[in-house]
Amino acid sequence: MTASRSDSLVVLFGATAGAYGAKLGSDERELILLVWQVVDLPGKKVGTLHKSLVKADNLELSDQCREVSGLTPEGLGKAEPLDRVLQQFIQLVSSDLKVLGRSSYTLCSDGQLLIRQVLHPETSKKNFLLSDCFYSFYDLRKEFHACYPSSATVKDQTIKTMAEYLGLGTDETEEDFGVWQVKTMVAIIFSMLSESCNHIFTEPETVKYKYETGPCSKSETVDNETVIRARGLPWQSSDQDIARFFKGLNIAKGGVALCLNAQGRRNGEALVRFVNSEQRDLALERHKHHMGSRYIEVYKATGEEFLKIAGGTSNEVAQFLSKENQVIIRMRGLPFTATQEDVLGFLGPECPVTGGKEGLLFVKYPDGRPTGDAFVLFSCEEYAQNALKKHKEILGKRYIELFRSTAAEVQQVLNRYMSTPLIPTLPTPIIPVIPPPYTIATGSIRDCVRLRGLPYTAGIDDILEFMGDATADIKPHGVHMVLNQQGRPSGDAFIQMKSADKAFMVAQKCHKKMMKDRYVEVFQCSGEEMNFVLMGGTLNRSGLSPPPCKLPCLSPPAYAAFQTAAVIPAEAALYQPQALLPAARTPQASAAAPPTVTYYPAQAAQLYMNYTAYYPSPPVSPTTVGYIAAPPGAVAAAATATHTPILPQPGALVRMQGLPYNTGMKEILSFFQGYQA
Numbered sequence: 001m002t003a004s005r006s007d008s009l010v011v012l013f014g015a016t017a018g019a020y021g022a023k024l025g026s027d028e029r030e031l032i033l034l035v036w037q038v039v040d041l042p043g044k045k046v047g048t049l050h051k052s053l054v055k056a057d058n059l060e061l062s063d064q065c066r067e068v069s070g071l072t073p074e075g076l077g078k079a080e081p082l083d084r085v086l087q088q089f090i091q092l093v094s095s096d097l098k099v100l101g102r103s104s105y106t107l108c109s110d111g112q113l114l115i116r117q118v119l120h121p122e123t124s125k126k127n128f129l130l131s132d133c134f135y136s137f138y139d140l141r142k143e144f145h146a147c148y149p150s151s152a153t154v155k156d157q158t159i160k161t162m163a164e165y166l167g168l169g170t171d172e173t174e175e176d177f178g179v180w181q182v183k184t185m186v187a188i189i190f191s192m193l194s195e196s197c198n199h200i201f202t203e204p205e206t207v208k209y210k211y212e213t214g215p216c217s218k219s220e221t222v223d224n225e226t227v228i229r230a231r232g233l234p235w236q237s238s239d240q241d242i243a244r245f246f247k248g249l250n251i252a253k254g255g256v257a258l259c260l261n262a263q264g265r266r267n268g269e270a271l272v273r274f275v276n277s278e279q280r281d282l283a284l285e286r287h288k289h290h291m292g293s294r295y296i297e298v299y300k301a302t303g304e305e306f307l308k309i310a311g312g313t314s315n316e317v318a319q320f321l322s323k324e325n326q327v328i329i330r331m332r333g334l335p336f337t338a339t340q341e342d343v344l345g346f347l348g349p350e351c352p353v354t355g356g357k358e359g360l361l362f363v364k365y366p367d368g369r370p371t372g373d374a375f376v377l378f379s380c381e382e383y384a385q386n387a388l389k390k391h392k393e394i395l396g397k398r399y400i401e402l403f404r405s406t407a408a409e410v411q412q413v414l415n416r417y418m419s420t421p422l423i424p425t426l427p428t429p430i431i432p433v434i435p436p437p438y439t440i441a442t443g444s445i446r447d448c449v450r451l452r453g454l455p456y457t458a459g460i461d462d463i464l465e466f467m468g469d470a471t472a473d474i475k476p477h478g479v480h481m482v483l484n485q486q487g488r489p490s491g492d493a494f495i496q497m498k499s500a501d502k503a504f505m506v507a508q509k510c511h512k513k514m515m516k517d518r519y520v521e522v523f524q525c526s527g528e529e530m531n532f533v534l535m536g537g538t539l540n541r542s543g544l545s546p547p548p549c550k551l552p553c554l555s556p557p558a559y560a561a562f563q564t565a566a567v568i569p570a571e572a573a574l575y576q577p578q579a580l581l582p583a584a585r586t587p588q589a590s591a592a593a594p595p596t597v598t599y600y601p602a603q604a605a606q607l608y609m610n611y612t613a614y615y616p617s618p619p620v621s622p623t624t625v626g627y628i629a630a631p632p633g634a635v636a637a638a639a640t641a642t643h644t645p646i647l648p649q650p651g652a653l654v655r656m657q658g659l660p661y662n663t664g665m666k667e668i669l670s671f672f673q674g675y676q677a
Contacts, residue, residue, distance in 0.1 A: 135208075258409050
């Protein structure tokens with residue numbers, strides 16, 4: 001039993017099989033020791049001091065743990081597992097309280113780590129619930145600093161520094177490991193309770209019982225020091241799974257935003273917003289902790305990035321999400337003719353929708369056409385689970401996919417579709433620009449590596465895992481996966497390293513190393529060679545062959561050399577990926593060469609361009625290529641210099657989706673017969 005003004009404290013100390021002190025819990029090692037003692041605050045008395053070893057699943061101890069604690073695997077092997085130890089803890093605390101004549105208590109620990117970074121994550125992974133008493137505790141360091149403001153900062157406090165400040169004995173060798181720590185903490189508390197200080201324990205730290213969902217508005221202000229980016233998540237993970245990964249830390253309401261790719265599917269990343277910077281800093285310590293068998297990377301992010309994903313402005317969405325603590329399910333693949341009654345009938349009486357029709361939100365294009373997506377609200381987990389069992393069941397003539405979703409995903413999907421232009425007007429011809437420092441590598445320095453023979457199912461996480469410790473030496477935005485003309489993985493990838501030495505070491509270490517069931521060849525190469533291959537050229541033992549779009553037979557007269565800068569005209573540039581952008585000219589080359597504008601012939605671009613997908617290297621987040629409008633004078637000069645016709649103004653571009661894969665130019669022109677193209 002706990003209360004905000006408890007009459008007793010339970011001073012608690014613990015240790016894991018791994019890191020100790022400021023890094024406690026950062027290595028995911030299990031708890032192996034708990035020591036505690038009840039303190040009667042009004043009577044200034046103490047109960048029995050208890051010390052309990054905990055049997056971990058992995059009994060291997062780190063060198064630091066052996067040295068500091070003096071414990072051995074043999075001794076731990078005879079101990080009880082954590083769930084039994086915690087049961088004994090509750091029973092012994094209740095017994096001590098009765099002896100002291102007290103009824104309520106609150107835990108008191110040395111800092112946040114034992115409760116937030118060890119106990120909550122470990123019990124969550126082992127699938128058993130912690131008692132209510134572990135959701136409220138006093139941080140002795142904060143209480144000490146509040147009582148003695150002239151002492152060291154909270155971050156720099158330790159049991160030893162607090163004892164030294166008060167002039168208490170600090171010889172740890174006099175007692176067993178853990179016993180000295182608890183006795184010293186009790187002595188510190190009694191000093192704080194003395195008449196000279198008369199400290200009162202009133203505001204304990206709290207741990208949220210569960211993650212609260214809710215909407216987020218783009219008008220909100222989000223502190224940059226409260227947001228992280230989690231990467232490497234299983235694609236099917238939900239906001240609750242992510243909250244469970246960060247169990248023990250307080251995530252802000254509606255603070256989990258799952259990121260989607262260009263196709264509207266989850267890309268394995270999420271932005272998470274915490275209630276304060278302290279919680280965010282603790283979250284960063286969970287970098288490469290595991291969710292199932294996958295390790296999750298955790299990096300800093302900004303409030304702007306969070307709002308871009310989670311923020312919304314639609315009143316319809318705000319009203320839909322105004323019902324709090326609802327489970328959200330996303331339905332995908334609905335027939336375009338599906339009505340609210342059809343969806344409710346598909347779900348059936350075993351999974352009633354909150355509010356009936358009001359609990360449905362159909363996703364539509366700006367002109368009102370349905371997209372085939374919808375979001376559904378359920379009041380409890382049971383109804384949501386019943387709905388998920390209907391995954392890939394038939395409605396009409398289509399099978400329907402059902403997934404767990406989040407408020408942020410609702411906002412993101414609605415923002416994506418509602419901002420899609422139906423017929424975008426043709427802008428001024430534009431020049432694609434890659435903002436520094438994320439320019440594609442150039443030059444003859446061999447600071448890149450080429451991976452050849454990758455499994456076609458390999459993703460960015462597989463490549464980073466394959467490279468191991470060398471991932472720290474990858475340049476920001478330095479991982480380039482090569483796709484073929486059909487947009488499928490080609491089995492090749494290029495990695496930009498921080499130096500030629502790093503590239504050489506990676507090539508030596510990883511060449512013919514296995515990835516899944518295939519060995520991967522790793523070769524050192526230069527940025528220039530990488531660019532030519534990304535543009536459609538070939539690199540093999542016989543040398544470098546330029547891309548077909550740069551061969552003399554396909555190039556317009558403006559091509560003087562391979563290094564000439566390219567400006568893709570508006571009709572080609574609007575939907576071109578970053579990989580089509582060649583390297584910028586050096587100042588020397590610019591001064592020597594005449595002002596020309598090169599043009600990729602449409603046919604050559606269709607037949608030979610080698611599309612690539614770019615993925616960021618840690619810890620930088622993805623950015624997009626920016627386009628800047630060319631000055632009118634530059635456009636006119638470009639057209640004159642290259643004899644390249646510029647599309648007439650006014651005009652419009654129409655984007656066609658859902659074309660058959662064998663569609664050719666004749667079929668498209670026939671489709672638009674009667675309209676002036």
